[in-house]
Amino acid sequence: MKELTLAEEILLTAIWRLNDNAYGVTIRKQVAEVTKKNVIYGTLYNSLDQLLRKGYVTKTRGKPVAERGGRSKMFYTLTSSGMQALQNARELQRRIWDGIPEFSENKS
Amino acid sequence: MKTHKEIPPGLAKWILLRMSQYEDDFLCVGDLDEEFKEVLQEAGYRKARFWYWAQVLRSVPAYLKITILWGFIMFKNYLKTVLRHVKRHKGYSFINIAGLAIGMTCCILILLYIQYELSYDKFHEDAHDIYRIAFKIPDRIDMNASSFGLLAPALVQDFPEVQSAARIRKLQSTVFYKNHAFTEKNFFLADSQFFDVFTFPMISGDPEKALSQPFSVLITQEMTEKYFGDEDPIGKTLLVDNKHEYKITGILKNPPQNSHFKFDFLASFITIDKIWEDYSLSWMNTNRILTYVRLQKDYDPDDLERKFPEFLRRYGREDVVFHLQPLTGIHLHGTIRNDIEANSDIRYIYIFSVIAFLIVLIACFNTMNLSTARSVYRSKEVGVRKVVGAERKHIIRQFMSESIIFSLAALVISVFLVKMLLPAFNSLVDRNLSFNFFSNNEMLFGLFILAIIVGFISGSYPALFLSSFHPVHILKGMRAHKGSSAFRNFLVVFQFAVSIVLIIGTLVIYQQLHYIKTRDLGFHKEQIVIVDIKDENLKNVYQTMRNDLKQNPRIIGVSFSCDLPNEIDARNSFRWEGQTEENRWQLFNTAAVDNEFIDLLGLELTMGRNFSEEFPSDNQACILSEKAVRIIGWENPIGKRFGYRKEGTVIGVIKDFHHLSLHSAIGPTVLLHVDKETDLNLNYLLIEINPGDIPGTLAFIKKKFKEYSPHYPFDFTFLDDRVDKMYRTDNKLGQILNVFSFTAIFIACLGLFGLAAFTAERRTKEIGIRKVIGATVSNIVFLLSREFIKLMLIGFILACPIGYFAMNRWLQTFAYRTHVGVVVFILAALLALLTVLLTVSYQSIKAATANPVDSLRYE
Numbered sequence: 001m002k003e004l005t006l007a008e009e010i011l012l013t014a015i016w017r018l019n020d021n022a023y024g025v026t027i028r029k030q031v032a033e034v035t036k037k038n039v040i041y042g043t044l045y046n047s048l049d050q051l052l053r054k055g056y057v058t059k060t061r062g063k064p065v066a067e068r069g070g071r072s073k074m075f076y077t078l079t080s081s082g083m084q085a086l087q088n089a090r091e092l093q094r095r096i097w098d099g100i101p102e103f104s105e106n107k108s
Numbered sequence: 109m110k111t112h113k114e115i116p117p118g119l120a121k122w123i124l125l126r127m128s129q130y131e132d133d134f135l136c137v138g139d140l141d142e143e144f145k146e147v148l149q150e151a152g153y154r155k156a157r158f159w160y161w162a163q164v165l166r167s168v169p170a171y172l173k174i175t176i177l178w179g180f181i182m183f184k185n186y187l188k189t190v191l192r193h194v195k196r197h198k199g200y201s202f203i204n205i206a207g208l209a210i211g212m213t214c215c216i217l218i219l220l221y222i223q224y225e226l227s228y229d230k231f232h233e234d235a236h237d238i239y240r241i242a243f244k245i246p247d248r249i250d251m252n253a254s255s256f257g258l259l260a261p262a263l264v265q266d267f268p269e270v271q272s273a274a275r276i277r278k279l280q281s282t283v284f285y286k287n288h289a290f291t292e293k294n295f296f297l298a299d300s301q302f303f304d305v306f307t308f309p310m311i312s313g314d315p316e317k318a319l320s321q322p323f324s325v326l327i328t329q330e331m332t333e334k335y336f337g338d339e340d341p342i343g344k345t346l347l348v349d350n351k352h353e354y355k356i357t358g359i360l361k362n363p364p365q366n367s368h369f370k371f372d373f374l375a376s377f378i379t380i381d382k383i384w385e386d387y388s389l390s391w392m393n394t395n396r397i398l399t400y401v402r403l404q405k406d407y408d409p410d411d412l413e414r415k416f417p418e419f420l421r422r423y424g425r426e427d428v429v430f431h432l433q434p435l436t437g438i439h440l441h442g443t444i445r446n447d448i449e450a451n452s453d454i455r456y457i458y459i460f461s462v463i464a465f466l467i468v469l470i471a472c473f474n475t476m477n478l479s480t481a482r483s484v485y486r487s488k489e490v491g492v493r494k495v496v497g498a499e500r501k502h503i504i505r506q507f508m509s510e511s512i513i514f515s516l517a518a519l520v521i522s523v524f525l526v527k528m529l530l531p532a533f534n535s536l537v538d539r540n541l542s543f544n545f546f547s548n549n550e551m552l553f554g555l556f557i558l559a560i561i562v563g564f565i566s567g568s569y570p571a572l573f574l575s576s577f578h579p580v581h582i583l584k585g586m587r588a589h590k591g592s593s594a595f596r597n598f599l600v601v602f603q604f605a606v607s608i609v610l611i612i613g614t615l616v617i618y619q620q621l622h623y624i625k626t627r628d629l630g631f632h633k634e635q636i637v638i639v640d641i642k643d644e645n646l647k648n649v650y651q652t653m654r655n656d657l658k659q660n661p662r663i664i665g666v667s668f669s670c671d672l673p674n675e676i677d678a679r680n681s682f683r684w685e686g687q688t689e690e691n692r693w694q695l696f697n698t699a700a701v702d703n704e705f706i707d708l709l710g711l712e713l714t715m716g717r718n719f720s721e722e723f724p725s726d727n728q729a730c731i732l733s734e735k736a737v738r739i740i741g742w743e744n745p746i747g748k749r750f751g752y753r754k755e756g757t758v759i760g761v762i763k764d765f766h767h768l769s770l771h772s773a774i775g776p777t778v779l780l781h782v783d784k785e786t787d788l789n790l791n792y793l794l795i796e797i798n799p800g801d802i803p804g805t806l807a808f809i810k811k812k813f814k815e816y817s818p819h820y821p822f823d824f825t826f827l828d829d830r831v832d833k834m835y836r837t838d839n840k841l842g843q844i845l846n847v848f849s850f851t852a853i854f855i856a857c858l859g860l861f862g863l864a865a866f867t868a869e870r871r872t873k874e875i876g877i878r879k880v881i882g883a884t885v886s887n888i889v890f891l892l893s894r895e896f897i898k899l900m901l902i903g904f905i906l907a908c909p910i911g912y913f914a915m916n917r918w919l920q921t922f923a924y925r926t927h928v929g930v931v932v933f934i935l936a937a938l939l940a941l942l943t944v945l946l947t948v949s950y951q952s953i954k955a956a957t958a959n960p961v962d963s964l965r966y967e
Contacts, residue, residue, distance in 0.1 A: 024139030041139060042127075042167025046174055071138030 004089045010034055011047055012056060012086050015076050023062070023073040048076065056082035116144050117157050120164040127171045140164075182502075186509050189489070193510075200482065201514075203862040204475050207855045208518035208562060211471025213525040214851050216555065217533050218464035220526075220541045222457055223551075228366045228439035232307040234402075237271075238435035239409055241399045242444065243428050248693050251431065254446040255399045257380075257389030258423075260299065263401055266419060269412060272304035273401045275377055276369070278448055282642045282820055283373070284347035285335045289821050291640065294372040295348075297380055305402045312342060313358020319376040325354040326374040328362045348375075349642065350819050352383055365540045368439045369448040391423050396446050400435070409434070450837065463848050466606045468562060470852055473599040474859030475511060475566035480573050480596055481866045490574050491582035503575035511567025512560060519559040536843055538836075569595065597899055600863070603856040604903025604940065605910070610849030611936040612911030613918075616928055617842035620919060623926045624835055630765025631673045631709040632796075636827040637809065638672065639793040643817040647782075647790050650702075653816050657795065662805045665708035665796040668782060671699035672792055673709050674831050676767035676777060683754040684740060696736060696778045697767055700788050705779070706731070706762065708796050716746045716760030719781055723759075727783035731760040736776035756780075766924075769834040773923040794827070853940075857947045860896060864948045868892060868955035875955055876963035888956035893948045900944050904937050911936070 004012065014030040015022040024041065027048075032039045051057045062073040078086070124137055140163060148156040194201040229235055241259065244251045260273035281295040303315035310318070311329065318326055325346060332341050345353045354375055363370050381387050389397075403412065409432040416430040433441070440454040479486075490503055498506075523545055530543050545552060646653065646668075654666045671678070679695040703719045703726075705711075714734065719726045730750055737745045745758045764774045782788060793813075797805045810822045832839075868875075875888055883891075912928055919925040 025143050028139070028143070038162075040166040040170070041163055042170035046170045049174075065138070065142075068138035068142045071141070073138065 003092065004085050007047060008051060008056070009086070009089050011051060012078065012082055012089075015057060016078055016083075016086065020075075022076045027076065051076075051082070055079060056085055114145075114148060114153070116141060116160045120161050124164050124167070127167065182505075183509060186506050187513065189506070190510050190513050193486075197482075197485070199865070200478060200862055203858050204478055205514055205518050205521065207471045207474040207858045208515055208566070209521040209525065210851060210855055210858075211468045212515075212518055212522040212558065212562065213529065214467045214848065215464045215558065216522060216526045216543075217529065218460050219554070220530075220543060221533075221537055221539065222460060224366060224539055224541050225440060225452060225457055229368055229435050231364055231366070232435065234405060235436050236434065237403050237405060237407065238305060239401050239403065239432040240435060240438060241401065242431045242433050243394075244431070245427050246429060248427075248695070250445060252394065252445045253398060253433075253448075254394040254396045255430075256391045256394055256425070257397050258391055260301075260399045260401075262419075262423065263399075264301075266422075267412065267415070269404045269407050271402045271404055272301045273399060274299040274302040274305040275397050275399050276302070277377070277380065277395070277397045278369075280642075281348050281373075282350065283335070284350060284819065285344075288335060289819060290334070291642065291821050291823050292372055294370055296369070296371045296374050297377045298371075298374045299377040302374065305400050308363055309361045311359040311361060315358075318358040319374065320378075321355075321357075322376055322379045322382055323352060323354045324357040324376045326358045326360050327356060328360045328372050330362050331372045332359055349383075352379075354379075366439075368435075368451065391425055394446070398446070398448070401432075456841070460844075463610070463845075467848065467852050467855065468558075469565075470603050470606055470855050470859075472562055472566040473603055474855060474862070475514065476569045477596050477599050477859055478862045478866070479507075479511070479566075479570035481863055483570070483574055483577075484870070486574060487577055487582045490577050491579040494577075494579040495583070500575045504571045507571035507574055508564065508567045511570070512563030515559045515563035515566065518562075519555060523555075536840070536847065538840060596863075600860070600896070600899045601903045601906065603852075603859065604900045605906040607849065607853045607856050608904050608907035608936055608940050609911045609914070610845065610852050611939055612907065612928075612932055613915055614842065614845045614849050615932045615935055616911075616915040616919070616926075617838070617845060619926050619929075619932065620922065621835065621838060621842055623924075624770055624838075625832075627766075627770065627924065629674070629831070630763060631711050633674075633828040633831050635797050635799060636708070637795045637797060637806065638825050638827055638830065639795070639809065639813060640823045640825075641668075641790050641793055641817075643820050644789060646817055649816060650790060653812070654704075656815075657809065657812055660805065660808050662798040662801065662808075663795055664798065665704055665794075667702055667704040667708045667794040668790045668792070669699065669701040669705050669794065670782060670788060670791050671701070672794075672827070672830065673699075673711075673765065673767065674769070674827070674834065680752070680778075682750060682752060682778065684750040685748055685754065686742075687740075691740070694739060694776070696776045698778050698780060699767075700780045700782045700784065702782050705794070708794060711765060712763040714761050714763055716758070718760060725757075726759065727781045728756040729759040729781060730756050731762055731779040732758055733762055733764050733774075733777035735764050735774060736778060737761055739776050750778075756784075770922050770924040853943055857943055860944065860947045861951070864892070864896065864951040867895070868951045872955065872958070872963040875958070876960035879956075879960040880964070885953070885956045889949065889952045892952035892955060893945060896944050896948050897941065900940055901937075904940060907936075908933055 010031055011027070014027050014034065018026050018030060024044070028039050028041065028044055031044070048057070048059075052059065056079060057076045058079055060075050060077070062075055064072045121137070124140065140160065144156055144160050147159050151159075229238075232238060240253065241255045241263075242251050242253050243249075243255050257275070260275045263270045263273045275297075276299070277297040279295045279297060281292050283290055283292045283295070298319055300317075300319040302319060303310075310326070313326060318324060327335075327341060327346075335341070335346070336344070341356045341359065344356050346356065348354055360374065381389070387395075403409065413430065413432055417426065420426050420428055420430065438447075439451050440457065441451065442453050443449075443451045493503060493506075526543055527545075530541060534541055543551075545555075650668045654668070657663055657666045676697045676699045678698050680698045681693050681695055701719075703721060706713065706718050713731075716731070719729065719731070723729070728751065732740075732745060732750070742748060745761055748758045750756055750758050762777075762779070764777075766774060767777050768775075782790060795809060806824070809824070813822050871892070875891075878888060878891075911933075915928050919928070
């Protein structure tokens with residue numbers, strides 16, 4: 001299985017973390033918080049579409065909401081292969097960092 | 109409650125909506141709205157608005173990326189479908205692309221021609237500021253390209269807006285260098301300001317001074333090679349007309365082909381009164397001197413034209429009206445009197461543009477027709493695509509890109525065809541066109557656009573038609589095309605109408621050319637050799653030379669004259685007894701001839717007698733044409749006084765003859781005697797010869813000519829060739845139209861062939877059943893051809909009036925013409941019918957002779 005890119009990893013973890021409440025606004029905020037960067041919706045949806053096509057996530061439509069101008073939310077959930085991919089990523093991370101001591105505090 | 113301050117900026121939202129139309133249900137619009145409100149509460153409207161805008165604008169790259177990506181993916185799919193389709197239906201694709209390629213080839217060739225024609229004289233710097241001064245005298249003299257000898261200096265002196273003015277005068281000269289002698293037709297006199305007005309680059313010499321001294325001459329590169337080979341010609345002298353020595357002061361680049369006058373020699377203009385004794389420039393006559401001016405940058409020529417009447421009054425020529433002809437328009441605005449070369453006509457450009465357009469349209473219609481006809485084969489594909497989720501616009505896009513792929517393929521083929529056909533086309537249109545596809549950016553771009561437009565037109569109807577299918581109907585196997593056959597029929601009718609108009613045009617032109625060839629011109633033109641005479645000394649010995657030539661039994665008659673019977677154009681006014689005031693400025697076509705001219709050419713005397721040696725006073729006499737007598741109004745013209753100063757006597761009257769081409773009406777003609785004035789030059793030696801052993805006779809004539817005029821080159825032509833040459837443009841038009849109508853018919857037939865194949869295929873079962881019931885082969889052929897013949901006939905009916913009016917207008921340019929007869933239409937109809945039958949018959953016979961068992965087996 002192909003390894004996740006960092007961007008995919010960030011997105012997938014965000015969706016996982018948000019659990020039942022993963023839709024456009026929350027995902028964007030989560031990603032922005034993690035990366036400390038302003039995230040643009042256009043890019044976000046492109047990336048979500050890619051994840052969708054790769055089968056890591058599925059989407060379900062919620063009910064129309066008044067404060068969204070009568071538009072419904074689209075919720076994203078991880079699929080099993082998405083979970084698997086995240087687990088693999090974590091395993092990889094662990095192996096990469098294994099045996100390397102923590103950075104000392106005064107270094108930064 | 110919302111106030112206007114609380115909603116997202118409208119324009120940004122609009123952009124967002126446009127961008128997200130490919131997403132389902134505008135998700136991010138909702139997301140943005142939601143988050144906008146949060147930001148609004150936390151940071152206020154300004155910040156929120158800024159945030160919204162930033163989100164929208166920064167989403168644009170992502171949007172573009174995805175559209176292009178998908179566009180590309182779909183295009184790959186379309187391309188694959190097209191290639192499969194081409195592979196599976198080779199014949200159909202061939203017909204399609206071949207039709208388009210031939211149509212485009214025609215179109216490119218015509219475009220090249222038009223581009224070239226429009227480029228005439230544009231190579232001069234600020235060419236739009238250069239004008240030629242033409243004049244007319246109302247009621248007396250039509251527009252004349254030449255103007256008075258003293259005009260140019262007066263213009264520069266009197267009008268500050270005239271920056272510079274240059275006169276040119278074409279001479280025909282014999283140029284001698286060492287032992288070479290050539291007749292040079294493009295020997296010009298040109299003012300020293302010539303290079304201020306025109307831009308002709310020089311290779312060596314100083315353009316400021318090169319033409320300032322009398323008897324200086326500039327020669328072109330081509331002439332340098334012709335006369336000097338590798339020698340350096342600067343400073344050498346050329347002997348002209350065996351009496352004047354010109355010093356070469358510079359070398360010019362060969363003038364471009366797209367110049368309305370082409371020179372080989374440019375001699376200084378001030379030489380003019382040194383080569384013609386007793387000649388001085390004046391305000392009285394023009395002597396074929398042409399005047400060109402360069403006006404101040406972007407000066408309005410109308411302003412200057414308004415000042416001309418007052419200017420002319422100052423110089424005593426208030427009878428004259430001047431006209432400023434833009435230099436760049438000279439080539440395309442027809443030939444006027446004293447023009448240097450026969451010009452083209454803007455009308456030909458229009459005609460050719462229309463033809464190019466029509467031929468491309470015919471090719472487009474082919475594609476349209478075939479693709480709609482064959483929609484059955486594609487309907488399943490459309491159905492499946494729609495079921496899978498394609499919308500109508502996707503199907504339209506697919507078929508559009510398909511036909512654009514076809515037309516691009518056709519473009520590539522036609523570029524090669526143009527390369528191949530260009531030499532032939534060049535000789536057809538008498539031009540020197542070149543086609544450098546890649547160095548000509550305008551052309552490259554233009555052709556690309558052409559291909560796109562052609563693809564667009566030819567794809568439009570099929571795309572709309574095919575995309576309108578309802579998937580359920582198609583997949584159920586229902587055929588749903590009503591109305592399409594009416595449209596198809598319209599296209600076929602149009603193709604036939606255009607082709608038949610072109611056929612009618614070609615036929616009428618050939619009929620007129622035949623009429624010209626066979627019309628009695630009033631004089632013989634066969635077996636007459638014309639030798640150009642340049643040697644002035646011959647005038648003293650021409651009687652002896654005549655007798656000498658007549659020693660040869662193959663020579664029937666010998667005549668010396670100033671003019672040829674088909675080119676009598678010099679117009680003069682005369683005085684005669686009993687002249688009325690309104691006849692004072694009547695112009696007569698005047699020719700100076702010798703005693704034998706009338707007999708040799710078979711001109712018919714109706715009254716009086718010919719010039720004769722027995723009457724020495726005949727050198728003052730004149731012979732009038734019947735038309736001249738009619739205008740003057742004499743009952744009995746013989747013995748009446750007539751001449752420039754009423755000095756001569758009328759001794760005879762001849763029947764009218766065509767002294768110019770059949771384009772112009774016969775005018776009043778006067779024949780004077782060559783001995784009348786001493787400075788009248790002999791220009792031509794006309795010799796009537798026996799048809800046998802023409803080379804031998806010509807060799808004899810040359811030998812004798814060299815005895816009398818040893819220094820001059822022997823140049824000869826035949827009278828009938830010269831007469832034919834007057835109709836060169838008309839001949840060319842006939843040939844060009846012939847080629848185009850053939851092409852148009854060919855393309856239309858290609859389409860017809862495809863259509864016939866399709867019809868025959870679709871009706872296989874019907875034909876099978878008919879045959880089983882007892883129809884004969886001819887029944888079936890008739891059945892299949894009937895439809896097409898009907899369409900052709902409708903096309904023919906539409907074409908008749910158009911062809912009739914168009915060709916009638918063309919015929920109006922001839923003073924003597926045939927009429928567009930019924931025969932032309934019958935012939936055109938038969939030709940069209942024949943082509944239809946030939947095209948359709950192959951398919952219908954194939955279908956008709958097929959064994960019904962094969963076609964019905966599967967029922």
